[in-house]
Amino acid sequence: MITLFAVTWRTHAPTLDKDGLAVLADGNLAMIVGPTPSTTSREDALAFGRVVERVASAVDVLPFRYGTTAADTEAARELLRENESSWAARLLQVEGCSELAIRAARPESDEEPAASGAAHLDRLVSRSRQLDIAEEEIGRLLTGRCRVVRRLAGHQELRLSCLVERHQVDLLRVLVEEWAASQTELEVSVTGAWATYSFVANDEEAG
C-alpha cells in the first residue's frame, strides 16, 4: 500500500530522492507517492503535510487528504488516468496560488462565567455577531486580492481560508495583521502560505 501526497503537472514534477518518495507520471499529470506508515499519529500527519508543503513551495499541487492510499503504483497510475481531466481542471483553478489561513476568536479566559443561562445565550449571540463583523471587515481587505475566500466551520471562532496568488501573499498578510492590531477583543492569526488544501475538494464536497 502506498500513500498519495499530491498531484501536479507532469512537466513540473519535482525530483524526489529521499524518504521513499516517488513520482508517478501518466498523461499530463504526475503524482507524488510514498510509503504508508504503520501508525496514525499527529506526527505522521504533520510529516505528510510537510512533504506536501515542500512540493507546493515549488509547483502547483492538488494535495490529497491525509490517509489517502492506493494498493500499489499501478493502482495509483490508474487513478491518474481516471481523474486526469478533473484534476487538471482543478490544477488550473489554483494555478499560481497559495492558501492563507485566518483565525479570529475572543479569548475565553477574558470572561467570567455567565450568571445565567440567558446571559450565556446573550454572550454567544454577541460573540457570533462580533465574528460576523470581523468577517465583513476582513472581507473588505481581501476584496480584489483573493480569488476565493471560504469560511470554514469553527466553534465560536472565525476561520477563513483564502486562495491567494503567491505574489499577493505578503501584502495580504500585512493588511490582515494591521487590521488585527486594531482589534481589542479578538485574537487574530494568519498562517501560510499553505498548499491549496481548502480549494481542491471534489465538487460535491466543496462547502
Added chain:
Amino acid sequence: MSEYHVASDDIALVDLLDRVIGEGVVIGGDIVLSIAGVDLVYLGLRAVLAPAHVAGPSALRDEAL
C-alpha cells in the same frame, strides 16, 4: 513549511493539521483512516497544541463520518 509562516508555531501546526486531515482531494472509498484514528489525531492535537477556542469542535469528525 513555507517561508511565509509568521504566526506562532503552535497555531501554524494547528492550521496545517486542520488542512491535512480535513481538506484536500478525496478519492471515494479510499480513505483508510478510521474514525477512531481521526479522533486520536485530532484530540491529541487539541490536548497538546491548541487552546479550546482555537481547536473548536471537530468538524473533521463530522466529515469523516
